[in-house]
Amino acid sequence: MTQRTIFSLIAACMLQLTHAADYRITDYGAVNDTTKLSTEGVQRAxxxxxxxxxGRVTVPTGMYKIGTIVLKSNVNLHLEHGATLYGSTSLADYKGMKSDYLSLRTQTETIQLIYADNVENVVIDGYGTIDGRGKSFKKLSWNDEGITRPHLLxxxxxxxxxxxxxxxxxxGCWMQHYLACDRLRIQGIRVKxxxxxxxxxxxxxxxxxxxxxxxxxxxxxxGITLKSTSPRMCENVTICNCVVSSHCNAVKLGTETNGGFRNINISGITIKPSEDQTSQFFGLPHGISAVSLEIVDGGVLENVNVSNITAEGTESPIFIRLGNRARGYYQGQTITNVGKIRxxxxxxxxxxxxxxxxxSVTGLPGHPVEDIHISNVTVSHKGGAEKISIPTDExxxxxxxxxxxxxxxxKGFFVRHARNVTFNNIGIRTEQPDQRPDFITEDVR
Known part of the structure; x- marks a missing residue:
């Protein structure tokens, strides 16, 4: 038997295995009809x-309505061209799920369209669409995300x-929440x-x-948000070559920071206002910040590299903040330590x-941010402001x-409670004369 024949036989066997490992949701009862619920058919597949x-669970071209589905290990959920999974608009079709992983948002049952816990080798791919139809779920209380308004993933x-x-x-609330995951890759997706x-x-x-x-x-x-709602640090993260529109913060580390952040590389991000300004629930039409780096609930933020950012609009482009909100990740927890940014x-x-x-780059009295290095930054805005007093409220x-x-x-950078901060090649341009200086520092060495 020749080597070519052996390779041909191997390829044929692999093709058969791949074909045998496909599970079409329509073979298990899902129907191309959004007036009917296909949750059970998708889950059976x-x-x-x-x-x-x-293997691979395929969603053929068509429109399918589902409630909560639960992904399992070694499953590839694949949406073909023209395939759309629509979330049901009835809360009765969503199943409450409670993980035994302790974090700020896992202490009660939550609802989501697609859910998985303690799984491995899971893929969601294809050129189809998952639409949660989240507008149907009204905000009923201050903290109802995931309770009466479902996550999509x-x-x-x-x-x-x-x-x-x-x-x-x-x-209905956050689009995709990945909690305590290892070896996560998100590539080429589109989010609205x-x-x-x-x-x-x-x-x-x-x-x-x-x-x-x-x-x-x-x-x-x-937009792109790193959090730490448990003692587990967000660590070894690379984010690159993305286009982001946000009414709030395009790239943000925080607000929840119990575990902190380490070894974060962010580069090649284009930030622009949304073309759709028909609704605004939070923030500002042109966005609040391009980059926000925050520690407020304990934790350490260190070894963070942000580079090659272009932004159109945004109210306060760069915001680095060490605060002391001191909110724990479970009820009754007391946070006694102020975190660190360095x-x-x-x-x-x-x-x-x-x-x-x-x-702004700000720490707290006795708790400075440290080793902050900002270079090759150009910020252009209208200007026109008069001199403003330094805020006294921390x-x-x-x-x-x-x-x-x-x-x-x-009009450039306000720096307070900081140590070893360097600025190099910073340009602040205003269309109108602005009486504020480019830099103001207070309690800075």
Whole structure:
């Protein structure tokens, strides 16, 4: 038998195995009809695939209505061209899920359209769409996200997770929440989340070894967000080559920071206002910040590198904040330590048509931010402000937001309670004369 014949036989066997491992949801009872519920048909396909050891669950071209489905290990959920999974608009079709992983948002049952917990080797891909129809779920209380307004996608303790190429639209709250996951890759997806409150585009929470690339996102709330809602640090994360629109913060580390952030690389991000300004639940039409780096609930933020950012609009482009909100991740927990921010590098940032607020780098008395290096930054805004007094209120316990002090006393950077901060090649341009200096520092060495 020749070597060519052997390779041909191997290829034929692999082709047969691949074909045998496909599970079409229509073969398990799902119907191309949004007046009928296909949750059970989709779940039966997932269960059969998992029971057989794994494979691909395919969603053929068409429109399918579902409630909560639960992904399992070794399952590839694949949406063909023209395939759309629509979330049901009835809360009765969503199943409450409670993980035994302890974090801020897992202590009660939550609802989501697609859910997985303690899984490995899960892929969601294809060129179809998942649409949560989140506008149907009204905000009923201050903290009802995931309670009466479903997440579209939530994966907890996932290992080797890939989300690739698909389009995600219209969640009831956060679009996608990855909690305590390892080896997560998000590539080439498109996100539109601008139909309800808390409409983040992406939340990576206490995850390790993450790569996000080529995402195009348009969200009412924060765009690309790293969080730490448990003691687990968000660590070894690369985010690159994305286009982001947000009414709030385009790229944000925080607000929840119990575990902190380490070894974060963010580069090649284009930030622009949304073309759709028909609704605004939070923030400002042109966005609050381009980059926000925050520690307010304990935790350490260190070894963070942000580079090659271009932004159009945004009120306060760069915001670095060490505060002391001290909120725990479970009820009754007391946070007694102020966190740390150190070893941050921001380089090659161009911002046009910014707001007049200015940028800020601030710590607290006795708790300075340290080793902050900002270079090759150009910020252009209208200007026209008169001299402004330095704010006396430290706002130690306040929610951190780039415009929390209003218009800052510096038209460039206001720096307070900081050690070893360097600025190199910074350009602040205003269309109108502005009486504020480019820099103001207070308690800075």
């Amino acid at each position: 997932i269960d059969a695939c998992s029971k057989a050891g794994g 939530r994966i907890i303790r996932g290992r080797d997770i890939v989300v690739k190429d698909i389009t995600l639209r219209n969640s 989340n601008r139909n309800n409150y808390n409409n983040d585009a992406l939340d990576i929470d206490g995850c390790h070894d993450v790569v996000v690339s080529g995402m195009i996102a348009d969200s009412d709330d924060d 070893d941050v590098h921001i380089d090659n940032v161009i911002v046009r048509n910014a707001g007049n607020t200015g940028c 706002k130690e316990k306040d929610y951190p937001e780039a415009n929390m002090w209003g218009i800052l006393p510096a």
